[in-house]
Amino acid sequence: MSDPYRGVLIGCGFFARNHMHGWADANGAAIVAVCDRERAKAEAFAADFGIARFYTDAAEMLAAETPDFADVATTVETHRPLVELCLGHGAATVCQKPFAETHADGKAMVDAAEAAGKPLIIHENFRWQRPFMALKERLEAGDIGAPTFARLAFRHGYDVYANQPYLAKTERFAIMDVGLHLFDVDRFLLGDVVDIHCRTQSIKPGIAGEDAFIATVRHESGVVASIECSFASKIAPDPFPQTLVWLEGTEGTLEVTGDYRLRLHRNGTVQERDVEPDVPAWGAAPWHAVQASVAAFEAHVVDVLAGRAAPQPSGAHNLTTLAMALAAYRSAETGSAVNINEFVAGGAL
Numbered sequence: 088m089s090d091p092y093r094g095v096l097i098g099c100g101f102f103a104r105n106h107m108h109g110w111a112d113a114n115g116a117a118i119v120a121v122c123d124r125e126r127a128k129a130e131a132f133a134a135d136f137g138i139a140r141f142y143t144d145a146a147e148m149l150a151a152e153t154p155d156f157a158d159v160a161t162t163v164e165t166h167r168p169l170v171e172l173c174l175g176h177g178a179a180t181v182c183q184k185p186f187a188e189t190h191a192d193g194k195a196m197v198d199a200a201e202a203a204g205k206p207l208i209i210h211e212n213f214r215w216q217r218p219f220m221a222l223k224e225r226l227e228a229g230d231i232g233a234p235t236f237a238r239l240a241f242r243h244g245y246d247v248y249a250n251q252p253y254l255a256k257t258e259r260f261a262i263m264d265v266g267l268h269l270f271d272v273d274r275f276l277l278g279d280v281v282d283i284h285c286r287t288q289s290i291k292p293g294i295a296g297e298d299a300f301i302a303t304v305r306h307e308s309g310v311v312a313s314i315e316c317s318f319a320s321k322i323a324p325d326p327f328p329q330t331l332v333w334l335e336g337t338e339g340t341l342e343v344t345g346d347y348r349l350r351l352h353r354n355g356t357v358q359e360r361d362v363e364p365d366v367p368a369w370g371a372a373p374w375h376a377v378q379a380s381v382a383a384f385e386a387h388v389v390d391v392l393a394g395r396a397a398p399q400p401s402g403a404h405n406l407t408t409l410a411m412a413l414a415a416y417r418s419a420e421t422g423s424a425v426n427i428n429e430f431v432a433g434g435a436l
């Protein structure tokens with residue numbers, strides 16, 4: 088077997104632990120060094136994962152390690168400078184979502200990747216969750232004929248603020264955090280969107296941004312979708328982190344239930360199968376849907392590095408998903424539907 092691709096990871100925080108386990112599972116990639124601007128974090132993280140070298144400065148690490156790829160696992164405000172730095176060092180670059188806070192920053196990163204001639208891959212792991220992969224396969228197999236309507240619902244009351252305290256302080260929260268994932272899944276399953284209408288809610292006291300939203304989107308194909316998210320729903324058992332799906336077509340309906348059942352309603356009958364992701368050896372329920380999707384995404388990154396696959400999704404693709412999220416805020420402010428192409432062309436981002 089050829090040598091593994093040599094990678095570095097930037098940002099040794101909460102979610103990067105999943106990245107590291109995923110990289111350890113991925114055949115053909117090895118993280119050789121990690122970096123965090125907080126020395127104690129970088130040192131402890133390197134020790135936990137048996138990584139020989141750690142740094143507090145990303146530029147220093149990239150110069151010393153000359154990696155094949157870099158995995159940017161910091162929060163959004165640092166993405167543009169770090170992604171540009173990594174690409175400038177000739178590394179294929181993986182960037183966590185939200186890719187950027189503004190369209191201009193996202194576009195600059197896409198341009199930097201093009202100039203460097205290196206792939207920019209956005210860590211949109213939701214589309215790599217087993218239920219969504221199964222839905223895509225069944226849609227393409229024609230199980231429901233031509234799709235006409237979809238509902239994606241990510242509603243729960245799990246205390247996300249315990250692991251990610253910054254979420255309580257961010258003024259653009261639910262749409263930029265999970266909305267982006269849902270918009271990416273929507274485009275993955277149903278293609279591009281013409282316009283979006285969105286309403287937001289702030290339910291939990293003390294949260295700076297919106298913690299719930301509902302968006303309706305119209306696709307180029309004519310499919311209409313309702314995309315819902317709430318971090319303030321009292322449900323027992325709590326479905327976190329599952330997305331419930333209802334997908335209607337001219338010949339039938341596909342459904343993903345809260346217990347990971349994929350149901351096909353067709354010809355007056357229901358067929359059901361289990362699409363629950365495996366719990367990785369390093370993982371635990373209820374996080375396994377997320378953890379297994381990180382591992383699947385990172386295995387895909389190795390395929391991209393080897394030239395066997397195109398990025399899913401690329402920075403360029405995710406720029407339109409970001410535009411949907413920004414347009415959703417504009418819609419919530421104005422009360423009107425926002426046409427995505429006109430919104431981008433208007434430069435009002």
Ligand SMILES: NC(=O)c1ccc[n+]([C@@H]2O[C@H](COP(=O)([O-])OP(=O)(O)OC[C@H]3O[C@@H](n4cnc5c(N)ncnc54)[C@H](O)[C@@H]3O)[C@@H](O)[C@H]2O)c1
Pocket residue numbers: 097098099100101102103122123124125128143145160161162163165169183184185210211212250251264377
């Ligand atoms: N895809 C998913 O399912 C998922 C889930 C959770 C979080 N996330 C995303 O992952 C990203 C990280 O989230 P988190 O909760 O792990 O954040 P975190 O705050 O726990 O970790 C970020 C780390 O990056 C470090 N850092 C920041 N700037 C740096 C720099 N310039 N150089 C080196 N280190 C730097 C910080 O010190 C911190 O340790 C966010 O964008 C978040 O939205 C994605």
